[in-house]
Amino acid sequence: MIRALYNLLWYVAALVLIPTWAVGALLRPRWRRGALERLGLISLPADCKAPLHVHAASVGEVRAAEPLIQALRARGLGPLLISTSTPEGRQAATDRWGDEIPTVLFPFDFRPLVQIWLRRAQPRITILVETELWPEMIWAHRDHAIPLALVSGRLSDRSYPRYRMARPGLRSIFAAIEVKAVQTTLHAARMIRIGAKPTSVFISGNAKFDSPIATAEQGEAYKLALDFKGEGLLLIGASTHQGEETACGRALLAAREAGVQCRLLVAPRHLERVSQGRSDLEALGLSVDLRSTPGVVQNADVLVLDTVGELTSVLGLADVCFVGGSLARVGGHNVLEPAAQARAVLVGPHTQNFVSEISTLQHAGALCTVRDGKGLADVVVELLSDPVKRDTMGQAGQLAVRSGSGAVDRTLSVLARRWPEIIGEGR
Numbered sequence: 001m002i003r004a005l006y007n008l009l010w011y012v013a014a015l016v017l018i019p020t021w022a023v024g025a026l027l028r029p030r031w032r033r034g035a036l037e038r039l040g041l042i043s044l045p046a047d048c049k050a051p052l053h054v055h056a057a058s059v060g061e062v063r064a065a066e067p068l069i070q071a072l073r074a075r076g077l078g079p080l081l082i083s084t085s086t087p088e089g090r091q092a093a094t095d096r097w098g099d100e101i102p103t104v105l106f107p108f109d110f111r112p113l114v115q116i117w118l119r120r121a122q123p124r125i126t127i128l129v130e131t132e133l134w135p136e137m138i139w140a141h142r143d144h145a146i147p148l149a150l151v152s153g154r155l156s157d158r159s160y161p162r163y164r165m166a167r168p169g170l171r172s173i174f175a176a177i178e179v180k181a182v183q184t185t186l187h188a189a190r191m192i193r194i195g196a197k198p199t200s201v202f203i204s205g206n207a208k209f210d211s212p213i214a215t216a217e218q219g220e221a222y223k224l225a226l227d228f229k230g231e232g233l234l235l236i237g238a239s240t241h242q243g244e245e246t247a248c249g250r251a252l253l254a255a256r257e258a259g260v261q262c263r264l265l266v267a268p269r270h271l272e273r274v275s276q277g278r279s280d281l282e283a284l285g286l287s288v289d290l291r292s293t294p295g296v297v298q299n300a301d302v303l304v305l306d307t308v309g310e311l312t313s314v315l316g317l318a319d320v321c322f323v324g325g326s327l328a329r330v331g332g333h334n335v336l337e338p339a340a341q342a343r344a345v346l347v348g349p350h351t352q353n354f355v356s357e358i359s360t361l362q363h364a365g366a367l368c369t370v371r372d373g374k375g376l377a378d379v380v381v382e383l384l385s386d387p388v389k390r391d392t393m394g395q396a397g398q399l400a401v402r403s404g405s406g407a408v409d410r411t412l413s414v415l416a417r418r419w420p421e422i423i424g425e426g427r
Contacts, residue, residue: 002169006135010110017108034087037105040116044081048102051081052422053123055106057132058089060334063312064152065129066096067210067408075412077423081121085132088271092309109134118144125422127151127415128177129207131159135173142176147419151411152207153182155190157352158331163194171195179418181411184356202414205407206356208336221291221310225265225317228289228303232261233319233384236343238311239269239333240324244348245277247327247373249284252301254377260384265314267305269324269333274306316341320383320390322376326351332358339366339397344383344390346370360404366397 021038036042044051054069056062062084072080082097083106084090093103104121107113114136125147131154141148155163163170174180174196181204182188188201225234235255237248245266252264264286268277278288281302289300291307305311315321321338323345325331331353338345345367351358361367368383370376383390415423 002172003135003139007111010108010136014110034090034105037117038107038113040107040113040120042104042117042120044102044104044121048079048081050122050124051079051102052077053081053083053121053126054129055083055085055126055132055137056089056093056129058084058086059092059308061129061132062089062092062096063211063334063337064208067207068127068129068151068411069097069101071408071412072423075424081123083121088308095309106134106137109136111136111140114140115143118146125149125419128153130154133170133173135169138173138176147422148177149179149181149415149418150177151181151204151415152407153180153191154184154187155194156331157355160190160194163190167194174200179414181414183407186356202410204410204414206336206404207407207411208334208357209401209404210406210408211337211340219310219313221305221307222313222317224291225303225314228265228300229263229317232263234317235262235264235380235384236315236318236321236338237264237266238315238321238323238338240266240277240322241269241328241330242273242276243280243373244322244324244327246280246284247376248322249281249286249302250373251322251377251380252286253284255381255384258381258385260381262319262384263300264302265305265318266302267311271306271308274304278304312337315343318343320344320346320380322346322380325353327370327373327376335361335367336401339394340401342391342394342398344368344393345397346376346379346383348372348376360400361397364396364400366393366400368393 054065056065080101082093082101082103085106090103090105107117118140123146126141128150130152180191180196180201182191183206185203188203191201192198235252248264248266255262268274281288286301288302288304291305315338321343323333323335325333327348329350332351335345335357339361347369349371368379370379
């Protein structure tokens with residue numbers, strides 16, 4: 001009954017979504033790429049038979065999946081197939097793996113389209129990264145008797161109340177996910193409260209602690225950012241949202257007023273906000289260049305990273321890193337990536353989506369929470385003026401990340417016990 005109602009809603013929504021999507025595909029090249037895949041019409045290489053399928057929603061989940069994918073490859077398991085829900089996620093996976101691993105978009109969560117996709121892909125197992133719970137995707141796996149696992153699972157403070165409200169309809173969804181490997185005891189308890197069987201829930205840790213540290217060899221973005229940094233210090237605003245570019249720009253100006261030679265690199269979370277972010281920075285009297293502009297002016301005050309998948313490779317150049325979505329009421333973004341590269345990390349007060357990560361770094365003395373834009377400016381000035389303090393924070397963060405590693409090995413152990421014929425020591 002619930003499934004029929006869910007798909008009926010998709011039939012109704014299609015009357016609006018399909019024309020909107022068609023117009024968008026005509027006007028926006030980003031929408032056209034992968035358009036057929038949204039309908040389930042994927043085309044895979046001939047050697048991608050019965051793949052291990054890893055589904056990662058967007059860029060953040062692709063990053064979280066990287067150590068798991070590396071571990072699967074190290075065991076000689078394959079072929080592998082990656083799917084994402086967003087074009088940005090697909091681009092990030094393609095940038096990372098190229099032609100080594102096929103990457104496609106998962107279709108709209110509508111029964112006929114999901115069925116087409118699964119018949120074409122024919123995965124022998126699907127691994128969902130974090131909490132990507134599309135009902136029809138999950139029900140369809142059960143229909144086809146395809147094993148389904150959730151890894152590095154979590155239910156954030158933001159999403160948990162919504163899941164609790166939908167608890168009656170979630171039982172069949174959670175029952176179809178045979179293994180749920182979650183990050184912490186808190187997330188395990190939440191999973192169980194909303195309908196997961198306790199015997200199917202395992203605490204494996206956060207795979208983001210196992211993410212590899214980027215190196216200078218990872219691309220041209222690093223070289224450009226290194227040249228842009230020059231002889232001064234570098235403040236990075238990572239994954240910024242509305243108003244946060246302005247806050248970072250004001251922090252830059254405050255540091256310069258205090259006599260600190262520094263520049264700012266900003267990476268908006270969503271590329272469609274690049275123009276607005278640039279305008280906000282220029283309104284402060286700052287000169288701004290875009291990463292994608294050929295022959296950028298190296299004398300600019302601010303460099304905006306308007307590309308996908310390059311932020312991680314430049315984080316190691318930061319002297320101080322502000323992680324966005326935290327002054328804006330978004331819930332925060334991944335603080336472990338800059339911490340893993342021994343950077344001092346700053347966030348705003350709205351970090352409810354990353355409670356365990358924030359807590360880990362706070363207890364280590366590696367992260368500072370500011371109340372507002374003024375607080376950000378004050379702490380940026382303090383840290384850029386105090387190399388000992390910021391280096392101490394950075395080293396503490398890197399140690400905390402390394403101490404929290406091991407989630408991938410624990411996850412694979414759980415999966416291997418459940419499906420030894422699929423997740424073993426190689427084929």
